Amino acid sequence: xxxxxxxxxxxxxxxxxxxxxxxxxxxxxxxxxxxxxxxxxxxxxxxxxxxxxxxxxxxxxxxxxxxxxxxxxxxxxxxxxxxxxxxxxxxxxxxxxxxxxxxxxxxxxxxxxxxxxxxxxxxxxxxxxxxxxxxxxxxxxxxxxxxxxxxxxxxxxxxxxxxxxxxxxxxxxxxxxxxxxxxxxxxxxxxxxxxxxxxxxxxxxxxxxxxxxxxxxxxxxxxxxxxxxxxxxxxxxxxxxxxxxxxxxxxxxxxxxxxxxxxxxxxxxxx
Amino acid sequence: xxxxxxxxxxxxxxxxxxxxxxxxxxxxxxxxxxxxxxxxxxxxxxxxxxxxxxxxxxxxxxxxxxxxxxxxxxxxxxxxxxxxxxxxxxxxxxxxxxxxxxxxxxxxxxxxxxxxxxxxxxxxxxxxxxxxxxxxxxxxxxxxxxxxxxxxxxxxxxxxxxxxxxxxxxxxxxxxxxxxxxxxxxxxxxxxxxxxxxxxxxxxxxxxxxxxxxxxxxxxxxxxxxxxxxxxxxxxxxxxxxxxxxxxxxxxxxxxxxxxxxxxxxxxxxxxxxxxxxxxxxxxxxxxxxxxxxxxxxxxxxxxxxxxxxxxxxxxxxxxxxxxxxxxxxxx
Ligand SMILES: Nc1ncnc2c1ncn2[C@@H]1O[C@H](COP(=O)(O)OP(=O)(O)OP(=O)(O)O)[C@@H](O)[C@H]1O
Ligand SMILES: [Mg+2]
Numbered sequence: 303x304x305x306x307x308x309x310x311x312x313x314x315x316x317x318x319x320x321x322x323x324x325x326x327x328x329x330x331x332x333x334x335x336x337x338x339x340x341x342x343x344x345x346x347x348x349x350x351x352x353x354x355x356x357x358x359x360x361x362x363x364x365x366x367x368x369x370x371x372x373x374x375x376x377x378x379x380x381x382x383x384x385x386x387x388x389x390x391x392x393x394x395x396x397x398x399x400x401x402x403x404x405x406x407x408x409x410x411x412x413x414x415x416x417x418x419x420x421x422x423x424x425x426x427x428x429x430x431x432x433x434x435x436x437x438x439x440x441x442x443x444x445x446x447x448x449x450x451x452x453x454x455x456x457x458x459x460x461x462x463x464x465x466x467x468x469x470x471x472x473x474x475x476x477x478x479x480x481x482x483x484x485x486x487x488x489x490x491x492x493x494x495x496x497x498x499x500x501x502x503x504x505x506x507x508x509x510x511x512x513x514x515x516x517x518x519x520x521x522x523x524x525x526x527x528x529x530x531x532x533x534x535x536x537x538x539x540x541x542x543x544x545x546x547x548x549x550x551x552x553x554x555x556x557x558x559x560x561x562x563x564x565x566x567x568x569x570x571x572x573x
Numbered sequence: 574x575x576x577x578x579x580x581x582x583x584x585x586x587x588x589x590x591x592x593x594x595x596x597x598x599x600x601x602x603x604x605x606x607x608x609x610x611x612x613x614x615x616x617x618x619x620x621x622x623x624x625x626x627x628x629x630x631x632x633x634x635x636x637x638x639x640x641x642x643x644x645x646x647x648x649x650x651x652x653x654x655x656x657x658x659x660x661x662x663x664x665x666x667x668x669x670x671x672x673x674x675x676x677x678x679x680x681x682x683x684x685x686x687x688x689x690x691x692x693x694x695x696x697x698x699x700x701x702x703x704x705x706x707x708x709x710x711x712x713x714x715x716x717x718x719x720x721x722x723x724x725x726x727x728x729x730x731x732x733x734x735x736x737x738x739x740x741x742x743x744x745x746x747x748x749x750x751x752x753x754x755x756x757x758x759x760x761x762x763x764x765x766x767x768x769x770x771x772x773x774x775x776x777x778x779x780x781x782x783x784x785x786x787x788x789x790x791x792x793x794x795x796x797x798x799x800x801x802x803x804x805x806x807x808x809x810x811x812x813x814x815x816x817x818x819x820x821x822x823x824x825x826x827x828x829x830x831x832x833x834x835x836x837x838x839x840x841x842x843x844x845x846x847x848x849x850x851x852x853x854x855x856x857x858x859x860x861x862x863x864x865x866x867x868x869x870x871x872x873x874x875x876x877x878x879x880x881x882x883x884x885x886x887x888x889x890x891x892x893x894x895x896x897x898x899x900x901x902x903x904x905x
Contacts (some may be wrong), residue, residue: 371781410783424796424874433792434782435587466874486782501887 323385323430324349324369324490330379332365339365341545342379347490347538349384350519354532354553357542358568364523366542367492370523371403371412383411384489410438413483413491418499419475421467421482422459427454428463431482437485446485457511473504477511484515491515493524529572533557541565640903644844648835649851657831658852660745664817664827668752669810675753675759683765686702701758707819709755713747714823731831754812763805767798799871807864811857818849828852 324502325347330342339362346355355363368374370381372389380397381388388408390397400408422430431453440535441449454460457477457494459470469474476496483491493512509531516522526532532539532553539556541549541564549562560566610849634640682694701709743873771794781788818829826834838847865882871877881889 334616373777398593406780406783408783410805412781414778414781416774416778416781420772420774421847422775422778422793422797424871434784437785437792438783439745439787454672468874482782 322346322349324351324383325523326382327366327370328379328381330366330369330381331377332362332369332374333377337569340369340544343542343545343547344538345540345547345550347521347523349521350517351521351537353523353540354536354538355513355523355542356527356529356532356568357527361542362545363542364494367414367494367525370490371409372494373413373414383408386411388412392505406438410434410486410487413488414446415476415479415483415491415493415496417495419467419479421469421475421479423467426464426466427459427470427478430467430478431467431485434482435485441457449485450481453484454478456484456514457481458507471504472500473507476500476508480508480515490521490523493522493526495525495527497528527572529569541568543568589878592814611868618633638886639843641841641844642848644839645847645851648845648848652853653831653835654828654848657826657828658856660826661814661817661852662856663745664748664820665810665814667749668756668813669847671749671753672756672813673760673764673806675757677764678755678765679761680768684768698758698761701755704755706751706755707822710748710751710820710823713751714744721788744823745827748817748823748825752786752813752817752820756809760806763802763809764798766805767800767802768794769832770801771797779857782894796871800868800875803864803868807860811860814856815853 307330323346324346325345325497327345331338333363342467343362343366345366355366357363365374367464369376370383370388372381375389376448386408389398389400389405391400391404392398422433427435428447428450431450432441432443434440435446435449443478451460451463454463457480459474462470462474462478467478470478478501480496496512497508500508505528509528512522512524512531513535524531524536536553538550539553540547541556541560541562543564548558549556549565556565557569560569584847608851635642679697681693683698685691775793775797776789779793784793817827820827821833822831824830831851832845836842869879
């Protein structure tokens with residue numbers, strides 16, 4: 303398949319739904335002014351799989367993740383989640399840009415965990431978690447609080463429901479952020495360096511939560527620098543450099559027998 | 574103990590006498606020694622001098638017949654004055670409410686992605702910050718001279734409803750409109766300042782969670798923006814409250830106008846000015862106290878352990894004093 307495949311004529315998103323394809327990124331280009339940050343990215347993630355994205359700083363990893371939930375608009379290419387085009391609606395041979403309101407609806411299926419947590423500091427832990435289910439999914443407050451309790455138990459913070467984010471450690475805050483993303487029962491979870499704002503001794507507790515999610519079959523794309531984590535959890539490791547995917551495959555291949563010189567150079571630095 | 578000399582003794586410069594070492598007291602000795610606090614005599618002198626000045630000033634306030642305290646107390650809670658205080662309060666409340674409501678709209682217009690809305694809001698703020706309040710108030714007061722009739726209808730088309738401006742714009746509503754429009758320009762900038770001070774990641778996180786747009790603003794953005802909006806907003810409310818005295822040019826019976834009317838009649842200028850002053854001080858104090866508690870409300874989550882309120886502090890203090898009285902000694 304050509305990396306420059308036209309979004310209009312490309313194998314339409316609808317056909318991928320049955321094949322177990324959850325995330326489909328095709329020929330994605332993104333530039334900020336004259337700077338080309340993504341230069342034709344193709345990535346397929348199957349349902350229930352964990353994909354770990356590695357790559358040097360500035361290679362476009364965050365931009366790719368942010369494009370997947372349409373926090374960034376693409377310049378070319380398209381992205382679909384579970385067969386649904388993100389940010390656009392296809393009518394005949396035209397792509398109609400969706401309104402903000404419709405994009406917000408699509409995002410309900412895509413969980414996003416930020417590097418610096420971005421919890422709402424003026425809301426308690428439980429209020430952070432129930433905010434989106436109550437306001438966007440129109441769940442009853444009672445049901446949402448019960449679900450929040452279960453999620454907090456899952457991330458090991460059942461006793462901190464009424465704390466404010468600033469009263470928690472970094473690792474605890476990130477676990478709340480994960481619980482908050484899970485509350486919408488998303489089809490796919492995106493993590494942008496979930497542990498790089500944490501002290502080394504707090505990294506483990508967050509990775510343990512993500513590993514647990516992987517075991518229960520959550521579809522995830524994780525940008526991280528934790529090679530050990532990638533080896534243990536990833537079904538696919540993707541190496542990005544300079545706005546393109548240089549190499550991808552099972553961890554045993556990409557991490558232990560990298561074929562490309564750039565991957566080898568990167569791994570020799572971080573390992 | 575003198576460590577400085579100790580260090581100097583380590584390497585005595587040649588040809589200098591080494592001072593005899595003082596005996597170092599034992600630990601037990603130190604514990605029994607009495608501590609004499611440093612005495613700051615000049616601090617005391619300055620303190621006493623300040624007190625003398627304050628006493629003289631207060632004595633002057635009480636005894637100088639010019640202040641005419643009898644008249645002051647006679648008018649402080651007179652019906653006409655109370656009614657005027659009420660008018661002042663109404664002007665403040667309506668002016669603030671309308672001003673900030675319009676200000677919030679203008680702030681969001683300036684932050685919107687539409688160039689037209691941005692420009693309209695920018696121009697409004699530019700215009701109303703440029704025109705002196707008193708000039709603007711007089712314009713409103715003379716509205717009837719400019720437009721005989723105000724109507725609601727299709728723009729540039731037929732009029733469906735119309736009002737006689739003389740009836741519509743009473744002096745009081747002209748004043749409220751003037752104050753509110755003036756206030757809105759400043760409120761817009763204060764609100765905008767609060768909004769842009771909120772970390773962009775907050776709205777991004779809200780968007781990533783699919784929270785509806787209006788809810789993002791109301792539940793996520795504004796409560797956080799309130800922290801930096803409030804101190805400035807309180808300033809504005811207080812200055813609007815006192816600024817209502819400008820409205821006296823429109824012959825509206827607010828506090829300052831009423832006081833002028835009274836001393837115009839009886840010639841007791843100073844005590845009546847004091848009446849107005851006392852009311853302004855009292856109400857500003859109440860506003861300041863309200864500000865403290867509102868700010869505290871919006872500070873939730875901002876600090877790991879919020880500081881106690883003055884009331885809580887007073888309670889701990891009395892509890893400690895009582896405990897001290899019971900045991901016969903003050904405990905830390
Ligand atoms: N909003 C923006 N405007 C202009 N340039 C941007 C913007 N966002 C990102 N970039 C640029 O795009 C490039 C890729 O950024 P991106 O954040 O995707 O890198 P990354 O792979 O996530 O790096 P890191 O590992 O440091 O997080 C960088 O050169 C960055 O400077
Ligand atoms: Mg990044």
